[in-house]
Amino acid sequence: MKILIYMLMICFVITGCSIGKQDNAKEKPEQKNMSMQNVNYKANENKPNEKVADHLASLAASIPGVRDATAVVIGKYAVVGIDVKAKLDRSRVDSIKYSVAESLKHDPNGANAVVVADVDTYERLKRMGDQIKHGKAGEGILDELAAIVGRVMPQVPNDMIENKETNPIKDNDKQLPKNEENELKKEQEDQSNNHLQR
Numbered sequence: 001m002k003i004l005i006y007m008l009m010i011c012f013v014i015t016g017c018s019i020g021k022q023d024n025a026k027e028k029p030e031q032k033n034m035s036m037q038n039v040n041y042k043a044n045e046n047k048p049n050e051k052v053a054d055h056l057a058s059l060a061a062s063i064p065g066v067r068d069a070t071a072v073v074i075g076k077y078a079v080v081g082i083d084v085k086a087k088l089d090r091s092r093v094d095s096i097k098y099s100v101a102e103s104l105k106h107d108p109n110g111a112n113a114v115v116v117a118d119v120d121t122y123e124r125l126k127r128m129g130d131q132i133k134h135g136k137a138g139e140g141i142l143d144e145l146a147a148i149v150g151r152v153m154p155q156v157p158n159d160m161i162e163n164k165e166t167n168p169i170k171d172n173d174k175q176l177p178k179n180e181e182n183e184l185k186k187e188q189e190d191q192s193n194n195h196l197q198r
Contacts, residue, residue: 049073049074049075049132050073052073052078052109053070053071053072053078053129054071055107055109056069056073056080056104056107056109056110056113057069057070057071057080059103059104059107059110060100060103060104060115062103063082063096063099063100063103064096064099065084065085065088065092065095065096065099066082066083066084066096066100067085068082068083069083069100070122070125070126071113071125071129072125072129072132072145073109074142074145077114078104078109078114079113079114079116079145079148079149080100080104080110080113080114080115080116080125081116081117081118081122081124081125081126082096082097082100082116082117082122083122084096084117086119096117097115097116100115101115114149116148121148121151125148128141128144128145
């Protein structure tokens with residue numbers, strides 16, 4: 001009887017090991033010759049600057065209140081000039097500029113765009129765009145573009161994003177001398193405690 005049990009155990013071990021070997025053989029898949037190519041597409045790589053400028057100008061012109069728009073694109077940066085109705089007040093013009101900047105912020109080509117609504121600047125940008133289209137781009141255009149950006153207070157889409165890295169309240173606290181800071185904290189606590197007791 002013992003011999004029969006030992007024989008059955010040996011049979012189970014042999015069949016168990018042979019089944020395991022077959023499963024391991026199936027785990028190795030057939031290897032086929034494959035080649036893959038890693039491709040990175042960039043937004044500006046497929047569009048020349050003139051097409052991007054036309055796209056940004058049409059995007060800006062589609063905003064209500066904008067009569068016409070022009071854009072000059074150099075690399076990943078753009079300056080967009082908008083022409084608004086002459087009889088609008090300053091707050092309405094600023095509102096339109098903000099709307100244009102918001103629409104450009106959501107476009108990959110317009111994320112680094114500067115929006116200006118001055119009539120003279122708009123005309124200068126239009127002439128610069130014409131010169132670039134006719135192949136007359138040079139250092140003078142870059143200097144003039146830098147002067148435009150430096151002169152105006154633009155609506156820049158990237159600047160509209162909140163900067164969460166700085167805390168201006170805490171930075172201002174550090175400007176006070178220690179004794180004045182303690183006096184200020186005490187006065188703030190007194191005022192808040194008096195306010196709560198009423």
